[in-house]
Amino acid sequence: MKPKVYLCEENLRALIRGAKKNPATVFVKEHRGEDVFHVLFGDDARQASSETIGKIYLAPSSEKIAQALSEFEALDASKQSVLGAFVEIDGENVRAARARLKRGLDVVECDLHFVPLKSDLYSRSKGLLETDALARKRAMIIGLGSFGSTIAVELAKAGVGNFVLMDFDRLDVSNVARHACGLNDLGRYKTRAVRDLILAKNPFANVETIERDVRECDALADLMDGAHVVICATDNNRSRFLINETALKTGTTVIYGRAFTRAEAGDVFIVNGKIAESDACYNCLVGLHHIEEEISSARQTENLPAYVAPEEREARIQVGLSSDILPICNMMVKLALLELTALDDDSPAMRELRSELTYNYYFWANRREKIFRAFEPFNDAKGLPTILKWHGALIEKNKQCWACGSPELMLEELKKGINGQELPV
Numbered sequence: 001m002k003p004k005v006y007l008c009e010e011n012l013r014a015l016i017r018g019a020k021k022n023p024a025t026v027f028v029k030e031h032r033g034e035d036v037f038h039v040l041f042g043d044d045a046r047q048a049s050s051e052t053i054g055k056i057y058l059a060p061s062s063e064k065i066a067q068a069l070s071e072f073e074a075l076d077a078s079k080q081s082v083l084g085a086f087v088e089i090d091g092e093n094v095r096a097a098r099a100r101l102k103r104g105l106d107v108v109e110c111d112l113h114f115v116p117l118k119s120d121l122y123s124r125s126k127g128l129l130e131t132d133a134l135a136r137k138r139a140m141i142i143g144l145g146s147f148g149s150t151i152a153v154e155l156a157k158a159g160v161g162n163f164v165l166m167d168f169d170r171l172d173v174s175n176v177a178r179h180a181c182g183l184n185d186l187g188r189y190k191t192r193a194v195r196d197l198i199l200a201k202n203p204f205a206n207v208e209t210i211e212r213d214v215r216e217c218d219a220l221a222d223l224m225d226g227a228h229v230v231i232c233a234t235d236n237n238r239s240r241f242l243i244n245e246t247a248l249k250t251g252t253t254v255i256y257g258r259a260f261t262r263a264e265a266g267d268v269f270i271v272n273g274k275i276a277e278s279d280a281c282y283n284c285l286v287g288l289h290h291i292e293e294e295i296s297s298a299r300q301t302e303n304l305p306a307y308v309a310p311e312e313r314e315a316r317i318q319v320g321l322s323s324d325i326l327p328i329c330n331m332m333v334k335l336a337l338l339e340l341t342a343l344d345d346d347s348p349a350m351r352e353l354r355s356e357l358t359y360n361y362y363f364w365a366n367r368r369e370k371i372f373r374a375f376e377p378f379n380d381a382k383g384l385p386t387i388l389k390w391h392g393a394l395i396e397k398n399k400q401c402w403a404c405g406s407p408e409l410m411l412e413e414l415k416k417g418i419n420g421q422e423l424p425v
């Protein structure tokens with residue numbers, strides 16, 4: 001097999017337009033033992049291998065290319081291999097291109113492949129998704145744990161072009177089993193490690209990372225205001241309440257998702273930015289449902305009541321399987337894509353999905369355990385809830401909600417008192 005060389009077409013075009021040196025020296029990532037080489041530009045150059053350096057020769061005729069080839073063959077490759085790409089150009093157009101690798105005294109011909117232009121990268125999704133519109137959209141993801149990281153990568157794969165990632169945490173060994181990032185990223189900010197995953201899927205995405213606790217971010221309202229959708233994938237209600245309150249002010253649509261104990265189940269809640277009089281906000285939902293959430297990190301045990309002893313806190317960390325949280329991530333991605341394409345995509349597939357996913361609350365159970373024991377077996381459904389199926393519900397506004405309810409109504413309720421005992425309000 002000839003060595004394979006990958007060169008990004010968009011970068012090559014930029015080089016043709018602005019080449020100052022000919023040949024241009026570029027960085028190369030070598031996958032050793034596989035004879036695969038990626039030519040790197042910009043930020044990607046950080047992954048460069050020290051064993052191989054790249055040179056791109058631009059020439060207007062085949063004679064000049066032949067001249068460049070003999071120049072290349074005379075290079076000293078005793079200490080570092082040299083990869084040469086020879087591009088015959090006509091103005092800004094590429095007429096022909098080839099690549100050669102020089103290792104020591106050996107020169108071998110390579111297979112040169114172009115990584116396609118932005119417009120072609122997601123062309124296979126066309127007809128299913130309005131990829132051009134998605135490229136202009138901005139998704140903000142708060143919390144880059146197992147949920148946030150998975151959702152970020154899926155949205156990048158769908159062609160979403162702009163991201164704001166917010167999390168103050170770093171990747172720990174205990175995260176790796178469920179996180180989209182692996183051991184290579186240990187110790188890194190989750191935001192930056194996920195940014196690299198997004199760019200590996202969509203090198204044209206703009207990714208802003210913010211290593212701050214959402215509760216300490218003064219710019220939260222501005223950031224949320226600038227996003228077309230916010231994914232709330234944090235692991236505690238304090239941050240969710242703050243995001244909810246901010247979204248009520250900015251009018252941003254927020255999708256909340258979480259897993260219950262050991263990911264036996266999970267739910268997804270969406271609050272449309274243009275919240276109607278009768279719609280519930282996140283605070284309305286939590287007032288109605290007291291569910292034992294999954295505790296997946298030591299930090300989350302801080303949310304346990306003060307009477308829980310330190311030795312018991314560690315025992316409370318019980319994470320579910322990654323495969324049990326994926327369905328919940330998947331629903332959040334679908335709802336996010338519907339929201340992001342709401343104004344631009346009228347394809348039959350999206351229109352149909354939009355006409356059916358009309359609830360604001362979605363519920364999923366993985367196992368018939370504990371409170372879900374009463375669920376019907378999956379293979380014996382009589383139209384009743386079963387495991388491994390989505391159930392939708394329309395949660396109504398709680399009129400006494402302290403985030404979205406009316407202050408007059410809250411006061412009235414207070415006046416009614418507790419157990420008929422009137423309070424001195």
Ligand SMILES: [Zn+2]
Pocket residue numbers: 280281282283284285397398401402403404405
């Ligand atoms: Zn509310």
